[in-house]
Amino acid sequence: MYRIPILQMGNTLLVTIQVDMQDQMALALQDDLANKIATTGAKGVLIDISALEIVDSFVGRMLASISGISRILDATTVVVGMQPAVAITLVELGLSLAGVRTALNVERGMELLAQGRRENPLAP
Amino acid sequence: MYRIPILQMGNTLLVTIQVDMQDQMALALQDDLANKIATTGAKGVLIDISALEIVDSFVGRMLASISGISRILDATTVVVGMQPAVAITLVELGLSLAGVRTALNVERGMELLAQGRRENPLAP
Numbered sequence: 367m368y369r370i371p372i373l374q375m376g377n378t379l380l381v382t383i384q385v386d387m388q389d390q391m392a393l394a395l396q397d398d399l400a401n402k403i404a405t406t407g408a409k410g411v412l413i414d415i416s417a418l419e420i421v422d423s424f425v426g427r428m429l430a431s432i433s434g435i436s437r438i439l440d441a442t443t444v445v446v447g448m449q450p451a452v453a454i455t456l457v458e459l460g461l462s463l464a465g466v467r468t469a470l471n472v473e474r475g476m477e478l479l480a481q482g483r484r485e486n487p488l489a490p
Numbered sequence: 491m492y493r494i495p496i497l498q499m500g501n502t503l504l505v506t507i508q509v510d511m512q513d514q515m516a517l518a519l520q521d522d523l524a525n526k527i528a529t530t531g532a533k534g535v536l537i538d539i540s541a542l543e544i545v546d547s548f549v550g551r552m553l554a555s556i557s558g559i560s561r562i563l564d565a566t567t568v569v570v571g572m573q574p575a576v577a578i579t580l581v582e583l584g585l586s587l588a589g590v591r592t593a594l595n596v597e598r599g600m601e602l603l604a605q606g607r608r609e610n611p612l613a614p
Contacts, residue, residue, distance in 0.1 A: 370569070371506060371541040373596045380596075382495060382506045417495040447495070472497045472504075 370395050372402050378479060379411040379441075380405065380472070384417045392428045399432060403439045411481035412435050412472060418449030426461045433466050442482050443467065446475040494519050495513060496526050502534040502603060503527065503565075504596070516552045523556060527563045534603035535560050542570030550585045557590050566606050567591065570599040572575045 368391065374378040381395070381403055382453065399411065415421065433443040446469045455461065469475035494514065503526055505519070517523040523535065537553065539545065557567040570593045580587065593599035 368508075369541070371508060371538065373506065373538055373540075375596055375600070380504075381496075382497065382508070384492075384506070384508050385493060389609055412494065416497075417493070440579075453511075472499055476499070490502075 369398060369487055374396055374402070374406055374408065377483075378476065379406070379407055379408045380412045380414070382414045382417070385423055386418070386420070387428060391425070392424075396428070396435060396436040400435050400439060403436060403441050409441050409478075409483060410439055411443040412474045412479070413443065413445045414472060415445060415452075416449065416471075419449065420450065421448070421452050421456055421461075422465060423459070423461055426463055426466075429463060429466050442479055444469050444478050446472050447472065462485045493522060496522055498526070498530055498532065501528070501532055501607075502536060502600065503532045504536045504538070505543070505595045506541070510542070510544070511549055511552060513548075516548075520552070520556055520559060524559050524563060527560060527565050527612070533565050533607060534600075535565055535567040536603070537567065537569045538571045538596060539569060539576075540573065540595075543578065544574065545572070545576050545580055545585075547583070547585055549588055550590075553587065553590050566603055568593050568599040568602050570596050571611045 370381060370383065370391065374455045379399065381399070402408065413432065429445055444467045448468060469478050469480065494505060494507065494515065503523065505523070526532065537556065553569055560567045568591045574590060591602065593602050
């Protein structure tokens with residue numbers, strides 16, 4: 367089965383979503399990410415969705431679910447690169463991506479993660 | 491048409507190849523990368539191929555071609571994440587990826603790029 371690769375950069379894991387997600391793929395990504403956070407001790411997860419032209423409720427739920435899993439495993443998730451048209455459609459559809467942090471691009475997302483670590487003195 | 495997203499992180503562009511490349515997609519990636527190097531002034535290009543289970547002569551030529559284009563535009567290309575089985579097959583097929591620099595993973599690739607910049611006093 368096709369699996370989305372997870373890249374490690376220091377304390378951060380990076381996932382670039384390039385194709386429309388299907389059920390199996392989303393479940394596999396959740397599994398792989400949870401395992402990777404556990405084995406690497408990563409503190410941040412960046413999910414780039416700049417290639418997605420549609421974010422429906424299924425993808426929205428998947429992003430929220432990944433954020434929730436990461437949080438329990440002590441990692442922060444930031445969704446980056448959302449196209450403006452996607453944001454407009456999301457709001458029109460009434461999908462608010464509750465519990466999902468976002469940033470304009472990968473660099474801003476990394477800053478957000480670094481900031482979070484500085485602000486929390488308990489974090490390494 | 492489906493286009494592979496290019497992520498910018500500081501001076502480096504990151505591309506994750508997740509699907510088998512076809513002619514049009516490879517040409518689009520070359521175009522997009524060349525334009526992105528020109529507009530951002532990036533000094534390094536990281537191409538992650540950890541999701542690829544087959545690297546044939548077409549992909550090999552594409553990687554060599556991207557490396558060549560980047561070099562002319564004053565950026566270094568490093569191919570990272572190649573699966574061991576892919577490396578074995580490449581050598582068995584007599585494909586040597588001439589002119590393409592490789593590293594084990596994204597982190598090592600970034601080190602290689604940083605090192606290259608330090609060693610060349612003319613580079614910023």
